[in-house]
Amino acid sequence: MSQGWTRRTFLGSLSTTLFAATDLANDPDRPQYHFLPPSNWMNDPNAPVWFQGEYHMFYQYNPKAAQWDTMHWGHATSPDMLHWKHLPIALAPTPGGPDKDGCFTGCMVVENGKPVIVYTGVNPEVQCLARSEDLKAWTKHPGNPIIAAPPPGIDTPGFRDPHVWRDGEEWLLLIGAGFRGKGGTVLLYKSPDLIHWTYLKPLLTGEKLPGPADPVASGEMWECPDFFPVGNKWLLYVSTQGKVLYWLGTRKDRVFTPESNGVLVHGAGYAPKSCDASGKRRIIWAWLREQRSKADQLKAGWSGSMSLAVVPSLDKQGGLLLKPAVEYEKLRGKRLREAAHDDCCEIHVKLKGLKPFGLLRGGHEVLGFDPESHTLSVGRTEAPVPAGPVDLRIFLDGSVVEVFVNSKIWVTGRVYGGNQGLSMRGSPDSIESWALKPVSGDRLTT
Structure with a gap:
């Protein structure tokens, strides 16, 4: 990540400064059509989803200050990806629970018509589950964590950001991880019920860069994986080395064969997550990191913005196309x-x-x-x-x-x-x- 820090870095002690809406309304640096919370810190989109005729945006949120700290899940809804209604916090850390130090990034799926969130709790990094009837009130699974540790024998610098999808009669899951001293990876699991998970194998593994000590900066750790079909191919992307790397290829059963690769989003964009909009198109959002000092962010009273909604597709040669959603017109x-x-x-x-x-x-x-x-x-x-x-x-x-x-x-x-x-x-x-x-x-x- 730019400025020598990753999204996991602690950025300082909490500030209790309150910012009036008039201050934010008069801030010329604050976006006017990109999504962002009313104030304070946001980072990763967690589980954007289209559900019962509305878009839901969940995101990493610190409700107390414009800096990273103990993560909650913010929540907003929209009929059109343009006009958003801010809702109460969806997930907050449970004192003494496996997410006591933060509810990190995850995803949302629908099981038997009911929303289910799978997310990372810290510390240590474990995978947790929560259910809801209406996407507003969430009940955490009493048996959390559902995945309590990395697979035996895998020494990984991190273990977070689950991505889940339905595949025939079973659920599949990817978790961002890495092989210490070697390179980042995404670990593949299967489950019949979203609760009991069996580790299968690494889906794809990269190489660590020499130099940076931080495992994400060096590529020793991959975070925020996402994996879904685009046309007749499958797109995998991860966040690492301060950017978002992608691979486009074919998938047969549990084997992914990359055919091309590149950078999904250059610059401020990081930790993207996608949404399946009624099976008609896929939509990607990324967190747009600030590129100013911590002091300036605290002074402004807000930090972070969501990117435009971006629709991936394939060109005639099978290459990746990335276009802003037509709604912005x-x-x-x-x-x-x-x-x-x-x-x-x-x-x-x-x-x-x-x-x-x-x-x-x-x-x-x-x-x-x-x-x-x-x-x-x-x-x-x-x-x-x-x-x-x-x-x-x-x-x-x-x-x-x-x-x-x-x-x-x-x-x-x-x-x-x-x-x-x-x-x-x-x-x-x-x-x-x-x-x-x-x-x-x-x-x-x-």
């Missing part, structure tokens, strides 16, 4: 001339030749494309761009910048400094711009 307002002049907008740029392009805010570059090095820079992030024509879909929202390059490369960044107006450098072959309507008047995305 509903936010389009008036067309803007040449380039947008505020920080809540969408810009579509086409570059056919070796043409540089950039967007500046107050004279400082927000985004830049360099045709000589074939790189796109967004804030602190640089991402490679293949040679040839370039199609950029750019979304600006307060401090959040998301760019989709040729519908194949997803780049995210954070650029602070408020609404100082935007200007453009370069001469693109075509450019379209729209103001995007905020989803609320108080930057609370509700």
Whole structure:
């Protein structure tokens, strides 16, 4: 993770500072159409789900301060992925229980029409289960943890973030882990009932990088696995080395054979999780990490944002496509001339030749494309761009910048400094711009 810390790092003692809604509403760095909680700290999307006609977003949340601490599960619902209603906390640590030090990331499945959450409790890292009738009140399984330790003989630096799916007559589960001194892995389990689990094997294993001592930074530990079909292929991604790595390939029974791989989301995006929307499409959200100091986050009273909802699909050659959900087009307002002049907008740029392009805010570059090095820079992030024509879909929202390059490369960044107006450098072959309507008047995305 950037700044030399991972999402598991303790970021300091609790702050009890309260932030008025007016302070948040007047913060020009706070997004206006990306999802985020009313205040304080958020990180991973835990178990986004489509259930009984609504989207539910669960997420890692510290209700007490704008910094990482004992994790809870925040909860919000939406009919359209644009307008969200914040609900009470779904999961909180149980004193003396296996999740006493935090309810970490997990997933949600539906068993016999009833929602079930599988998540990681700490410390130590164990897997727990909770059930609900309505997704609002949750009852933790009295026999928690359902998986109390890694498999015998596996020395792993971590054991967390379960991903569960139904496969015929049984349930399958992946857990992020690693082989100490060797590399990260995802461990595959099976169960007839979500309670009793049998370890099968590693589904895929990587290699540890030399240098970093932190197991996630070095790739010795993989976290937040997700695995699902896209077209006639299967997509696996994990978060490690400060980024999100993916593999696209085929699955036969319990064997996954990668055919291509890459970075799913560049820059601020991390720990993505997906949702099966009525079997019609898959939707991915990622946590957009802050790229400013801890002190600035505490002063602002909030930290973290969810990414846009992104839909994966395959191109004609079987390669991975990543496009923002069409719902965001509903936010389009008036067309803007040449380039947008505020920080809540969408810009579509086409570059056919070796043409540089950039967007500046107050004279400082927000985004830049360099045709000589074939790189796109967004804030602190640089991402490679293949040679040839370039199609950029750019979304600006307060401090959040998301760019989709040729519908194949997803780049995210954070650029602070408020609404100082935007200007453009370069001469693109075509450019379209729209103001995007905020989803609320108080930057609370509700």
